[in-house]
Amino acid sequence: MSLKKKIDFGNFENFYDLTKLATKNNLFYRKKNDLIREFEKEKWSKALELIRKKKVELNEIENIFLNLNNKILCYEAKSSNKLRVLKYKTALDIQFNYLKSKILEHKNLSNNIVELGAGFGSKILRLAKLKVLKEYNFFASDIANNGVKFMKIYSSQNKINLNVGTCNFLENIFYDKKIPKNSIIYSFFSFCYLKKMDKTFIKKLLELKPAIIINFEPCFYSNSFNNTHKILKQRYLEFNKYNINYKDTLKLFESKNIIDLKYTDDVFGINPLLPFTIFEWKEK
Numbered sequence: 389m390s391l392k393k394k395i396d397f398g399n400f401e402n403f404y405d406l407t408k409l410a411t412k413n414n415l416f417y418r419k420k421n422d423l424i425r426e427f428e429k430e431k432w433s434k435a436l437e438l439i440r441k442k443k444v445e446l447n448e449i450e451n452i453f454l455n456l457n458n459k460i461l462c463y464e465a466k467s468s469n470k471l472r473v474l475k476y477k478t479a480l481d482i483q484f485n486y487l488k489s490k491i492l493e494h495k496n497l498s499n500n501i502v503e504l505g506a507g508f509g510s511k512i513l514r515l516a517k518l519k520v521l522k523e524y525n526f527f528a529s530d531i532a533n534n535g536v537k538f539m540k541i542y543s544s545q546n547k548i549n550l551n552v553g554t555c556n557f558l559e560n561i562f563y564d565k566k567i568p569k570n571s572i573i574y575s576f577f578s579f580c581y582l583k584k585m586d587k588t589f590i591k592k593l594l595e596l597k598p599a600i601i602i603n604f605e606p607c608f609y610s611n612s613f614n615n616t617h618k619i620l621k622q623r624y625l626e627f628n629k630y631n632i633n634y635k636d637t638l639k640l641f642e643s644k645n646i647i648d649l650k651y652t653d654d655v656f657g658i659n660p661l662l663p664f665t666i667f668e669w670k671e672k
Contacts, residue, residue: 436538455476457477462659463663464656495520505577505579509552557579571598575603575604575605577664598671603634606625608626608633648669652665
């Protein structure tokens with residue numbers, strides 16, 4: 389299969405029993421211990437072990453988990469209902485460029501940039517290296533102590549101005565230190581690990597008084613089961629315990645005239661059944 393080859397999504401019908409997939413409804417949600425096991429022990433411990441031995445590049449860490457030269461199937465939003473085969477490294481670069489573009493679009497709103505649920509820092513550490521953002525202050529949090537420790541060591545080794553703390557979205561804790569008011573706050577595949585989103589979570593975010601919140605998160609459509617891709621995507625989110633009501637919760641706040649909300653659905657997905665939607669919202 390050649391790189392960048394396009395594939396029709398309709399072919400998915402040949403690989404899945406859509407009737408069973410679309411009607412099964414058996415939801416179990418992640419708890420704190422699940423997240424700690426997945427990231428603290430299974431992933432970021434390897435990253436921390438390596439950086440304690442030597443100075444590393446972020447690509448080295450990603451290659452441990454992903455094998456950057458592997459070819460993978462990705463969702464390409466710009467070409468409707470199509471798939472693309474790309475190298476993992478290329479797909480990650482495309483993903484990061486969407487984030488970079490949005491941050492630069494809003495950079496005049498604040499000189500403070502905050503990532504909530506940053507993992508080992510692959511996104512925010514790259515942002516902090518951009519020359520155009522060299523005068524900015526960066527903040528990051530994660531639930532896994534090994535991710536937090538990695539970010540501290542990496543930022544120190546590379547002289548990056550990054551303030552690091554812990555978070556636990558399951559208890560509405562976003563950062564265990566003070567986030568400056570009027571910050572640009574973003575998440576990248578971290579809110580999706582929540583149980584069903586409640587109004588308290590959004591209210592707590594608004595209490596941070598952000599300039600804007602930008603989310604790159606997979607999105608569940610509660611009433612959109614009209615084609616193969618959407619059916620598979622919805623059930624994938626359910627079976628893998630991802631959040632299924634973030635968009636609906638934001639739209640509720642928008643309907644009550646509490647927030648201004650803009651979103652672009654299913655922009656890009658390294659996993660074709662897990663493309664991210666870009667949400668941009670702020671208090672009115």
